[in-house]
Amino acid sequence: DQQVKQNSPSLSVQEGRISILNCDYTNSMFDYFLWYKKYPAEGPTFLISISSIKDKNEDGRFTVFLNKSAKHLSLHIVPSQPGDSAVYFCAASLKNRDDKIIFGKGTRLHILP
């Protein structure tokens, strides 16, 4: 049973507009959440994270929102750029298990010209 769910396999967004990638989780013991970005033929790279004590974290064009009551987080990219086309993985780690991260299936983002 998946504990981290990314229900949209793919998403297409016009360049310059906002991209919103969603992620749901089932385990209330998760206390740290991460987003990774992956280009073809490369490994995933860390993008942004958020602790469960916060509801928002911003880094340049990237903002992650956390809604603990809904067990939902989202990644906003604004404005979207062609180089943002990639697969985005949502991931989470458990309290007191910093050595393990659980990933979702990923969402492929296409930025349209």
Place this chain on the structure above:
Amino acid sequence: ETGVTQTPRHLVMGMTNKKSLKCEQHLGHNAMYWYKQSAKKPLELMFVYNFKEQTENNSVPSRFSPECPNSSHLFLHLHTLQPEDSALYLCASSQANRADTQYFGPGTRLTVL
């Protein structure tokens, strides 16, 4: 070489072959990981090593045998694999017990015939 490197990048093997995947990190980390990425599935954690000691074995079949001779090198020995083992195998390294600081290698694309 910098970061995390993996060799070979592509591997095709028969079900009776024995082969090994190699991972090397040049980041001074003390933890190393093997992940499996199959099509339309989440990234699955297979093994974790901290300071050369295995700290996680995620119910991986014995036909996959990891080896961590030192903190910079990680191997995955493969024997009598099945076609369903075809996947992208990703190595990562991090600070000890800090999976949130992981850096990933580019992966080995494995095809089992």
